[in-house]
């Protein structure tokens with residue numbers, strides 16, 4: 084797919100051009116992306132899709148369908164379908180990994196040892212290995228005193244940054260269980276490092292151990308307060324104090340907020356910081372002068388709060404940019420769910436697994452259709468109880484017809500797959 088992207092994020096204007104091209108592309112299909120995948124079957128949405136496309140795709144092997152999200156077209160497809168998929172391909176964000184040594188020349192990546200890697204699967208180990216090297220390199224270049232791991236989970240990133248790269252780290256997470264696991268892991272890792280030092284008779288026996296804070300970060304002020312406290316030695320010793328009681332933190336706010344030019348500095352880091360948490364990190368970075376850098380890998384975009392009819396909150400996670408706000412293109416829950424789909428994952432599915440995925444959706448749709456019609460029958464039956472004998476006969480005929488309709492319809496929906 085490389086080399087096909089004609090857009091860039093070099094400047095704000097270029098970025099906005101790209102955003103608007105995506106919105107123009109999506110607008111005609113808003114009815115599809117705004118509804119749950121099950122509704123494609125339940126609401127007969129295929130009827131609104133180009134008939135030529137449907138006729139072609141219906142007969143195509145599942146292997147070809149699994150390649151569509153990756154922008155792969157087939158020679159025998161109608162030209163308009165090929166254009167659609169190629170246009171889509173030209174709009175996606177490039178996924179080729181950056182050359183990290185070019186972007187961060189001083190970066191030194193160290194393999195995570197087996198003690199630090201305990202509990203991590205291969206994917207997590209890879210992510211932590213790369214991200215800890217990036218965060219450490221950036222922290223060194225901005226001379227940060229502290230790294231704040233936001234949404235630290237069980238402390239994998241925080242511990243590598245503390246023990247391996249020797250940074251001072253604060254690990255914040257909303258879940259107290261995660262905080263306890265992080266502390267227990269750190270205790271085990273500390274013993275291992277201490278034993279190694281004794282064996283080699285080196286070092287002063289002191290380690291950097293991440294400080295854990297249990298707190299649900301729900302606002303920029305809260306994150307600013309926490310990070311501000313982490314920079315003041317006296318406050319930092321009491322950080323564990325909050326223990327999920329955010330009200331205490333809010334009371335502490337005026338004393339501990341980030342203060343410009345206080346001479347201290349920090350880096351905000353997040354690995355899979357879900358939904359609004361990544362947004363809060365970015366906003367805190369903009370507002371807190373002591374935050375010298377932010378390194379955030381977002382995730383769970385479906386959990387982002389969104390401005391709109393369902394949400395009158397003014398501090399929603401989406402949209403962040405004034406450019407997107409001015410384009411007025413609400414996403415909604417279904418599109419955000421769709422945005423979490425991975426073209427890579429679809430592409431790597433075997434034929435049978437791919438078929439199984441489609442089957443699950445169509446069976447669920449058939450089930451939903453059936454339940455909805457059964458609910459309708461119940462309402463009709465309830466009415467039957469209060470009708471007179473002529474009315475009862477009429478309703479009886481309607482119910483019979485509905486039963487036949489449900490049966491035929493459900494069979495039709497299932498056989499479509």
Ligand SMILES: C[S@@+](CC[C@H](N)C(=O)[O-])C[C@H]1O[C@@H](n2cnc3c(N)ncnc32)[C@H](O)[C@@H]1O
Pocket residue numbers: 233234235236237238239240255256257258261298299300301353354355356357360382
């Ligand atoms: C997907 S996990 C990632 C954990 C860890 N960074 C990792 O990669 O292993 C996201 C973590 O963020 C935490 N989290 C989510 N929202 C939060 C919030 N508003 N404040 C603090 N932590 C939050 C969750 O409890 C969870 O542990």
